[in-house]
Amino acid sequence: MSNKPVYDREHHVKKATGIGDPQCFAGEATPARFKVGDQVRVRDLPDLFYTRTQTYLRGTECTVSALVYESPAAEDEAWDNTDKAEWFYSLVFKQSDLWSDYPKTFGGDTLETELPERWLESA
Amino acid sequence: MSDDHKHAPMVDEVSEFEILEIAVRELAIEKGLFTQEDHNAWTEYMHTLGPLPAARLVAKAWLDPEFKKLAVEDGVKASLEVGIDWIKTMPTQFGTPSDYCSFRVMEDTPTLKHVVVCTLCSCYPRPILGQSPEWYRTPNYRRRLVRWPRQVLSEFGLQLSEDVEVRVVDSNQKSRFTVLPVRPEGTEGWTEDQLTEIVTRDCLIGVALPKPGKTANDPRPIRKALKPYNH
Amino acid sequence: MTLINPEKIALDEEMHARDLENSPINLLEEIRRDGSHWEDLASKWGVDNPDPPWKIWLEATCEVLADKNCALPALERRWEEDDLSEELYKDVPFPERQLLALAHSMIRRGLIDEKELATRKKVVEKRLHMVDQIT
Numbered sequence: 001m002s003n004k005p006v007y008d009r010e011h012h013v014k015k016a017t018g019i020g021d022p023q024c025f026a027g028e029a030t031p032a033r034f035k036v037g038d039q040v041r042v043r044d045l046p047d048l049f050y051t052r053t054q055t056y057l058r059g060t061e062c063t064v065s066a067l068v069y070e071s072p073a074a075e076d077e078a079w080d081n082t083d084k085a086e087w088f089y090s091l092v093f094k095q096s097d098l099w100s101d102y103p104k105t106f107g108g109d110t111l112e113t114e115l116p117e118r119w120l121e122s123a
Numbered sequence: 124m125s126d127d128h129k130h131a132p133m134v135d136e137v138s139e140f141e142i143l144e145i146a147v148r149e150l151a152i153e154k155g156l157f158t159q160e161d162h163n164a165w166t167e168y169m170h171t172l173g174p175l176p177a178a179r180l181v182a183k184a185w186l187d188p189e190f191k192k193l194a195v196e197d198g199v200k201a202s203l204e205v206g207i208d209w210i211k212t213m214p215t216q217f218g219t220p221s222d223y224c225s226f227r228v229m230e231d232t233p234t235l236k237h238v239v240v241c242t243l244c245s246c247y248p249r250p251i252l253g254q255s256p257e258w259y260r261t262p263n264y265r266r267r268l269v270r271w272p273r274q275v276l277s278e279f280g281l282q283l284s285e286d287v288e289v290r291v292v293d294s295n296q297k298s299r300f301t302v303l304p305v306r307p308e309g310t311e312g313w314t315e316d317q318l319t320e321i322v323t324r325d326c327l328i329g330v331a332l333p334k335p336g337k338t339a340n341d342p343r344p345i346r347k348a349l350k351p352y353n354h
Numbered sequence: 355m356t357l358i359n360p361e362k363i364a365l366d367e368e369m370h371a372r373d374l375e376n377s378p379i380n381l382l383e384e385i386r387r388d389g390s391h392w393e394d395l396a397s398k399w400g401v402d403n404p405d406p407p408w409k410i411w412l413e414a415t416c417e418v419l420a421d422k423n424c425a426l427p428a429l430e431r432r433w434e435e436d437d438l439s440e441e442l443y444k445d446v447p448f449p450e451r452q453l454l455a456l457a458h459s460m461i462r463r464g465l466i467d468e469k470e471l472a473t474r475k476k477v478v479e480k481r482l483h484m485v486d487q488i489t
Contacts, residue, residue, distance in 0.1 A: 009436050010429055020199070020210040020224035022297050052243055052295050056269065069225055071297055088296060090227075095291075099270060105285050106273060112229075112237075113293040132400040137482045139389030140450050144408040145482075146474040147457050148415050150466045156425040157418040165414040 012082070022071040028085035029070035032117070038064045039123040040091070042115065050078040053119050060097050061123045065112065066090040073116040086117045173253040174324040176205040177301050178339075180228070180251070181327070182318035185306040191230070194303065198226035207251045223297040226251065229290075229329075230303045236287050237302045238276065238329030240268040241294040248299035252327055259328065269293055279330040292329075302329040309335040375462045376438055381472050382454050382461075391447050409449050416456060425465055434459045 008014075016024045034040055044058040052074040070085045071077070095102045095109040102109070152159055180201060184191035194201035199209045209224040226248055229237040241247070242265050247255035258264050268275045272291050276283065283289060292300050304326050310318060320338040325331035392406035420428040435455035442458075443451045460466045 010432060013429065013432075018211060022223060022225055023210070054242055054293065054295060056242075068227075068298060074296065090298075092290075095272075103273075106289070108285075108288040109272065109290070110288060111269060111291045111293060114296040114298055116296070132402075134395045134399045134401050136390070136395060136399070137479070138392075138395060138406075139385045140392075140453055141406070141408050142475055142479050142482065143385055143389075143457060144412050144415075144453055145478045146471055147453075147460065147466070148411060149478070150471060150474055151415065151419065151425075151460070154466065156423060156465060157415075157421065161418045161421065162411070162414050165417050166410055169410060169413070 012080075022069040022088075025070045025072065025082075025085040027070070029087050029117075032067055032087040034064050034067075034087075034089060034117070034120060034122075036064050036066060040064060040089075040120040041123040042091075043119050043121050045119065047075070049075070051075055053115055054113070056098060057093065057113070057115075060093055062091040062093040062097075064089050065092045068114055071116070073118055075118075088114050088116050089120065090114050091120075171253075172249060174251075174327055174339075175319070176202070176207045177248070177251045177327050178322035179205045179315070179319045180301075181303055181322045182315045184228075184303055185310075185318055186315055191303070194228045195230050198228045198301075199224055201228065202226060202251055205251075209250055212250055223299065225298040227298045227300050228303050229292055229300055231305050233305055234287055235290060236283055236329070237290050237292055237300075238268065238272060239292045239294060239300045239302060240265055242266070242269055243295050246294040246299060248301055252301060252324065256324070256328075276330060279325070281331060301327045304329075304333050307332065307334050376442055376458075378442060379458060379461055379468060381468050381475075382457055386443065386446055386454060389450065391450055393447060405449065412449060412453055412456070416452075426459065426463065431456065431459055 012021070039061060040063075041061050042053070042057045042059060045053075047053065066089070068088050068090050070087055072082045072085050076082070076084060091113060093111045093113075094107075095111055096104070096107055098111060148162065151157060152162070180194060183204060184194045184201075190201065190204065202209055209226055229239075231237055240259075245255055245260040245265070247259065249255070264275065269291050272289050273283065276289070294300050304322070306318070307321070310321070320340065321333045321335060323331060323333070323337070323339045326333045395401075395406075396403065416426075416428070416431060419426040420431070435452060438455040438458055439451055443454050446454060457466075457471065461468050461471065
């Protein structure tokens with residue numbers, strides 16, 4: 001037992017208990033690159049192992065509606081790499097930008113979802 | 124019981140593990156490590172989480188503009204007012220298992236209607252809404268709501284005119300969402316308790332609109348027995 | 355960087371130094387060897403619940419042990435469960451593994467005694483099989 005490599009398996013619970021997740025990452029992100037109202041585009045990055053960025057959003061323009069919290073991105077957190085937090089943004093898309101055949105009658109319909117900063121570029 | 128009656132499948136066999144679980148629990152109670160009441164309370168808590176706190180949150184927001192502002196800005200803080208502590212609630216003290224502590228209340232207006240889905244799995248604000256309905260977890264709902272929201276909503280009996288913007292909220296990261304619908308007409312002068320009753324679970328997900336007279340406590344349909352037995 | 359509460363770091367150091375006695379316990383070894391796992395029982399009986407019905411009670415037991423009297427703090431139990439799961443109970447699926455680890459921790463900590471657990475197990479087993487004798 002004493003020869004085993006020491007790995008702290010409960011570091012997340014120690015960090016988040018009584019504080020909350022994502023609250024426990026507050027103040028850890030690099031300064032936000034975007035602000036509310038900015039036009040951005042979802043990048044089409046490779047997602048070899050794990051992602052929570054929906055395929056149907058890739059390459060689409062959207063508007064930043066809020067900076068919601070700081071957290072490691074799912075791509076890193078899935079592998080327990082939690083030392084690099086970044087800003088998460090709430091984004092509003094026009095349905096007609098997501099689906100080319102979306103009915104024109106309902107051209108005002110929208111979709112809102114959240115993404116970490118690495119998935120966004122200025123439009 | 125007739126022979127052709129089909130039983131629901133069950134494991135009709137007692138395993139060593141099942142016995143061990145009971146033995147450990149009984150000894151712990153006998154030694155005073157915890158009480159039977161504590162054990163029951165925890166088990167029941169996990170099974171009976173429901174949408175009532177979120178319904179009350181909506182009713183409070185309808186009655187108090189300041190509270191509405193708080194709910195929209197900081198859902199976690201507003202939840203405290205209805206007895207839900209996202210951060211310190213059992214069992215993990217940072218949300219129930221696999222839940223996070225970012226809770227967003229999406230405010231509808233007469234021209235904006237939110238509806239919530241999780242396309243990637245079935246994220247749901249369990250601490251304040253309880254367990255998600257079965258249909259919320261189906262590929263049918265998850266795949267189609269983002270693509271054909273009006274079609275799916277009309278399958279729930281909700282048809283919205285073209286001057287209403289339908290906004291699908293795809294819950295894909297650490298935030299959990301609920302909908303703050305528009306307070307319906309015909310509820311003027313109602314109390315918080317009365318308003319809470321009409322905010323059903325479906326209204327909080329966004330697939331229905333609250334209306335006076337339609338409550339979660341509506342009488343259930345009763346079917347007469349085919350072969351009544353006279354006592 | 356991940357900031358960890360210093361109190362919790364102290365606990366970690368203490369746990370490493372404590373060196374949980376993780377040698378096999380006869381009673382639990384028998385269960386590990388002979389007990390049927392839920393996944394096998396479920397497929398044998400055509401049931402599709404992913405979890406055994408007793409899982410919720412096991413979870414409740416773990417939670418209330420860490421509550422009020424705090425007979426077994428959650429972090430310490432998890433630490434020991436992780437440790438036992440790596441070696442002694444590594445071939446046992448979850449949640450059976452969690453149950454064995456819990457019983458192991460409780461015995462090694464002196465919260466319950468191996469012999470009295472064995473006796474109680476027999477009593478419970480008899481109770482659960484009583485229905486077979488009357489039908």
